[in-house]
Amino acid sequence: MKRKFFIFFIFLINIFTYSNEIGFEHKDFFDSFKSFLSSSKQAITIVSPDFTDKNFLNILKEKNDLNITVILSKSSISKKYSLKDSLSLFVDTLLFADDSLINYSIIFSTSKSFIICNRAIQPQKYSKGLFYINLSDSSMFEYLYNKYLKIRSSSFSIDSFSDTLDFKDIVKNYKKYENGWIIFKAYVEDVYRSKKSDTYFIKLKGDKNFTIVIFENLSKEFFRKNINILYFKNQNILVKGFLKYDKKYGYEIILDKISSIKLLK
Numbered sequence: 001m002k003r004k005f006f007i008f009f010i011f012l013i014n015i016f017t018y019s020n021e022i023g024f025e026h027k028d029f030f031d032s033f034k035s036f037l038s039s040s041k042q043a044i045t046i047v048s049p050d051f052t053d054k055n056f057l058n059i060l061k062e063k064n065d066l067n068i069t070v071i072l073s074k075s076s077i078s079k080k081y082s083l084k085d086s087l088s089l090f091v092d093t094l095l096f097a098d099d100s101l102i103n104y105s106i107i108f109s110t111s112k113s114f115i116i117c118n119r120a121i122q123p124q125k126y127s128k129g130l131f132y133i134n135l136s137d138s139s140m141f142e143y144l145y146n147k148y149l150k151i152r153s154s155s156f157s158i159d160s161f162s163d164t165l166d167f168k169d170i171v172k173n174y175k176k177y178e179n180g181w182i183i184f185k186a187y188v189e190d191v192y193r194s195k196k197s198d199t200y201f202i203k204l205k206g207d208k209n210f211t212i213v214i215f216e217n218l219s220k221e222f223f224r225k226n227i228n229i230l231y232f233k234n235q236n237i238l239v240k241g242f243l244k245y246d247k248k249y250g251y252e253i254i255l256d257k258i259s260s261i262k263l264l265k
Helices: 002-015 024-038 054-062 072-078 139-152 167-172 216-224
Strands: 020-024 045-049 067-073 092-097 105-109 115-116 132-135 156-158 165-167 179-193 200-204 206-215 237-247 250-254 260-261
Touching: 002 054, 002 200, 020 024, 020 260, 024 105, 024 115, 024 132, 045 139, 067 072, 067 139, 072 092, 092 139, 115 139, 139 156, 165 167, 167 179, 206 216
Parallel strands: 045 067, 067 092, 165 179, 206 250
Antiparallel strands: 020 132, 045 105, 092 156, 105 115, 115 132, 179 200, 179 237, 200 206, 237 250, 237 260
16 A cells, blocks of 8 residues: 555656646635636546545535536445445446546546646545645646546446346346346255355356355454355345456356345345
8 A cells, every 4th residue: 555655746746847736735626626626627536545525525515507527436335434325316426346446536627637646536535635726737637638538448337236136137137247247036945155265156047157255354244243155055036236356266256245145025
């Protein structure tokens, strides 16, 4: 993590020359954000690990003349104070699959200007060490925008969680759901533990090559809450997760929290 921030600040040092504004205070960042939106035309795009500041949310609500897209980390799904659901009511809200792609916020306008900040969009009390730059250098914009396009290509609408599927329908057309967020019902045929660690693998009726993976860090949390993962065997379950294809292991979902899997009565 320290290395990522070091690289980030080295990048910022290289663009001091092109900056319109440099700031270290949350209030200044908020004011710059408001001014940025007021001067933007047609559309803006916000990429941030999370969005938890209601003041920023209210500003976006007022800008109904702009086409606004917000892309958040998939980890925001499990965060209690994330405003992703409120955002999705009035702006195009997406989730990106790989949390490691970005750990700072970028706000783009169609006029090729942008704000880059080393924090998620969050309230002042969480903004210790905040640093931001507002600039309009075209070469830097292209660099960051290309990074955004990579993120956008692996991002999915938050509404992809709206429909509960049957596992047999997913098996019929994996490609349709690959690299996407899904909720589905299934029957567990087998559960087994890795010989090398406390990682668990869940196999479902309908495709023995498909796997739900619970890595050791999460399996320990199951047991701390007195949930024996082996008890999922021969049970109907409801699963929420990101479907991906691995060349070695095939199709799989790696669970990221306990609430991603539930027993069905």
